[in-house]
Amino acid sequence: MDLRLTEEHRLIRDMARDFAQKEVAPIAAEIDEEARFPSETVKRMGELGFMGIEIPEEWGGTGMDTLSYVLALIEISKACASHGAIMSVNNSLVCHGIEVFGTDRQKEEFLIPLASGKKLGSYSLTEPQAGSDPANMRCSAEYDPGKDEYVINGLKAWVTSGPVADYIVLFAMTDKSQGHRGISAFIVDTKLPGLSPGKVEPKLGIRASHTSELVFEDYRLPAWYRLGGEGVGFKIALAILDAGRIGIAAQAVGIAEAAYEAARDYAKEREQFGQVIANFQGIRWMLVDMKTRLEAARLLTYQAALVKDEVKKSGGRYTLPAAMAKLYASEAAMWIATKAVQIFGGNGYSKEYPVERHFRDAKITEIYEGTSEIQRLVIARSILS
Numbered sequence: 001m002d003l004r005l006t007e008e009h010r011l012i013r014d015m016a017r018d019f020a021q022k023e024v025a026p027i028a029a030e031i032d033e034e035a036r037f038p039s040e041t042v043k044r045m046g047e048l049g050f051m052g053i054e055i056p057e058e059w060g061g062t063g064m065d066t067l068s069y070v071l072a073l074i075e076i077s078k079a080c081a082s083h084g085a086i087m088s089v090n091n092s093l094v095c096h097g098i099e100v101f102g103t104d105r106q107k108e109e110f111l112i113p114l115a116s117g118k119k120l121g122s123y124s125l126t127e128p129q130a131g132s133d134p135a136n137m138r139c140s141a142e143y144d145p146g147k148d149e150y151v152i153n154g155l156k157a158w159v160t161s162g163p164v165a166d167y168i169v170l171f172a173m174t175d176k177s178q179g180h181r182g183i184s185a186f187i188v189d190t191k192l193p194g195l196s197p198g199k200v201e202p203k204l205g206i207r208a209s210h211t212s213e214l215v216f217e218d219y220r221l222p223a224w225y226r227l228g229g230e231g232v233g234f235k236i237a238l239a240i241l242d243a244g245r246i247g248i249a250a251q252a253v254g255i256a257e258a259a260y261e262a263a264r265d266y267a268k269e270r271e272q273f274g275q276v277i278a279n280f281q282g283i284r285w286m287l288v289d290m291k292t293r294l295e296a297a298r299l300l301t302y303q304a305a306l307v308k309d310e311v312k313k314s315g316g317r318y319t320l321p322a323a324m325a326k327l328y329a330s331e332a333a334m335w336i337a338t339k340a341v342q343i344f345g346g347n348g349y350s351k352e353y354p355v356e357r358h359f360r361d362a363k364i365t366e367i368y369e370g371t372s373e374i375q376r377l378v379i380a381r382s383i384l385s
């Protein structure tokens, strides 16, 4: 594994860092507190090429590799995990899915505006009764041959950017009798009638990213909006999640780095017993373990990115490195953020200091795009097969 960053990698990382620290970090606490969707800075991410980093330029993207995407996403998430969530869904779950499984007509219509950041995307697999077990979904898509359309009915849950998205990669049952082989994927245009956002979730963390239900009532879309063949939606969903998990690992590394650096700097300033608390071995050992886990998480995430780019050429899967990176980085982020709160003492429990937000934000990385338990199932299946 060659981990040397090229000039191009350093360029996008530094560009993302500059934007994140100047334009995102200053508003992060406020948009979190107000649970306000950051439309302006999301638009800026599009203008800077961060919403379709891996998508070829001919399809509206920036035409860079997965490591570039990871480097940029770490910087954005370090400043604000909500921006990281919005960016990662648009890049890995939506643009990547359409790039790999879409037709040229779909790429022309949907991918170009999504990858260039002119439109925003969501990915909708989960339902209230179908989370870790998405094959148990009920949302239906019935083909109407007279009009060459699908009619969609049902309730989806927990859709990141659901209330603000222009296009949604949706999974619905075209043949309930076939179980997971009866699932198909579609691109939903939120402007068409029959779709409304349901409850917007009041959340613990990533509060500036809006997450909602979606209610489909006789929502009709043209048959050519179907992504891939009928009945292959479940395979598409899982393949897209492999890419998504690298994004969540990067988000976790960004949150972890922010928490670690805040705790390190605080420990060098806060005095107790007549000296800075960084002098105490108990604090030092915490910082050492935080830094070591952070760098291990980073390496697993870089590795997953490099493997993805390698196997992409041959159309292969990268399920194992993506799941390991997501599992390790998310648990490292939660652990590091917990220690950061501890190092801040009472101040760590206050909204006046950033580690309280990092602590709340870190938790989601262990839950979405497959919980830690599901990652362990995926990894076990892979290493034991």
Ligand SMILES: Cc1cc2nc3c(=O)[nH]c(=O)nc-3n(C[C@H](O)[C@H](O)[C@H](O)COP(=O)(O)OP(=O)(O)OC[C@H]3O[C@@H](n4cnc5c(N)ncnc54)[C@H](O)[C@@H]3O)c2cc1C
Residues within 6 Å of the ligand: 089, 122, 123, 124, 125, 126, 128, 129, 130, 131, 132, 133, 157, 158, 159, 160, 161, 203, 211, 364, 367, 368, 369, 370, 371, 372, 373, 374, 377
């Ligand atoms: C903020 C947020 C944003 C989200 N965004 C999206 C999105 O954009 N699109 C989307 O489709 N979904 C999204 N989700 C849904 C997310 O992917 C699911 O919440 C997640 O997959 C877990 O499903 P669940 O919540 O139904 O939990 P459940 O599946 O009910 O799991 C409950 C507990 O049981 C454990 N468990 C379940 N099965 C097993 C098993 N076989 N072995 C061991 N333990 C098991 C789980 O790990 C968990 O601890 C989002 C969720 C949140 C909270």
